[in-house]
Amino acid sequence: MRMRLLRYALAACVSATLAFAPAMEAAAAAARIKDIVDFEGIRENQLVGYGLVVGLNGTGDGLNNSPFTKQSLQSMLERLGVNTAGETVRTANVAAVMVTANLPPFGTQGSRIDVSVSALGDANSLQGGTLLVTPLLGADGEVYAIAQGPVLINGFRAEGDAATIISGVPTTGRISSGALIEREIDFRLGSQHSLRLALRNPDLTTARRIALSINDFIGVPTAVPEDPATVRVTLPAGFNGNIVDLLTDIEQLMVQTDQPAKIVIDENSGIIVMGKDVRVSTVAVAQSNLTVTIAENPQVVQPNPLSFGVTAVEPNTDLDVVETNSNLALVNESITLQELVDGLNALGIAPRDLIAILQAIKATGALQAEIEVL
Helix, strand or coil, X not given: CHHHHHHHHHHHHHHHHHHHHHXXXXXHCEEEHHHHEEECCCCCEEEEEXXXXXXXXXXXXXXXXXXXXXXXXXXXXXXXXXXXXXXXXXXXXXXXXXEEEEECCCCCCCCEEEEEEEECCCCCCCXXXXXXXXXXXXXXXXXXXXXXXXXXXCCEEEECCCCEEEXXXXXEEEXXXXXXXXXXXXXXXXXXXXXXXXXXXXXXXXXXXXXXXXHHXXXXXXXXXXXXXXEEEECCCCCCCCHHHHHHHHCCCEEECCCCCEEEEECCCCEEEECCCCEECCEEECCCEEEEEEEECCEEECXXXXXXXXXXXXXXXXXXXXXXXXXXXXXXXXXXXXXXHHHHHCCCCCHHHHHHHHHHHHHHCCEECEEEEC
């Protein structure tokens, strides 16, 4: 009887060990919920404005070539009490610019944000310039921030009579903490009773795993996957806290992500990136290279002595065609990504030829993955 109980106990331990091993492997490939989703309402908003940069050392817009700069300059001077109507304005120290910024989530009135400045006209450089007061508008046309300050550029421009050196892009710059927030976006996160989690990489399996992980942690059915990109979380009855406390608890939970098998190809650079779930059936591949070499060696022909001929150049073209063939190579059915990579590397081909081979294997139906060409 004791031996039978001992065998049962050993069998239970082995079963528990085998069941625990995949769980440890899954946990090793897991990611935090906060790293794979965006919370509804916690987002940035884009701001844009039009302004003038002054103080440039002759590297600003040409007023004849940039009429909008001239009109903006005259309008600004008139608001400051300087009448320039009918006068000829000549200056190269002013440039019209577009100012952009991102309004952070829950940005409070009076706090500062960074802004980017980009030349709009034919200015050569914004080095040494100062941005004048520029309202920054949101998509609704309302002013959310005011920008002003000295512009710091990432490059430089130096030129002489016969040479010019340009490093970086001197017509763009940045003003650190260069804008003051004047209007807040009204969104009270703490008063919400339900919130949506938006997956950055939509996937049905991942959405379901997120919901199951949250419900297991809370102990009640709080999260519901609505679609591959959305999981709705509702504040459970009797929860000791608000939605912020709930999000703080669940954003640290670990979830194993899942994505469809995909191969991403950049034909311009020859880069190939494969996902871990890419599989291929057994196929035979043969690849042939055709090299055509054309060399021009023109010959100079001199006329005979005491003749009336002239020196001439006769074309001379050397044309060479080389074709290299390879035998059929077998790529065995792969179970893991490493086996697939080893099988393709065994072909001994360049990445650009591998792109064409992958597309051909996909056309035969032997590649169980989606190919995306950038």
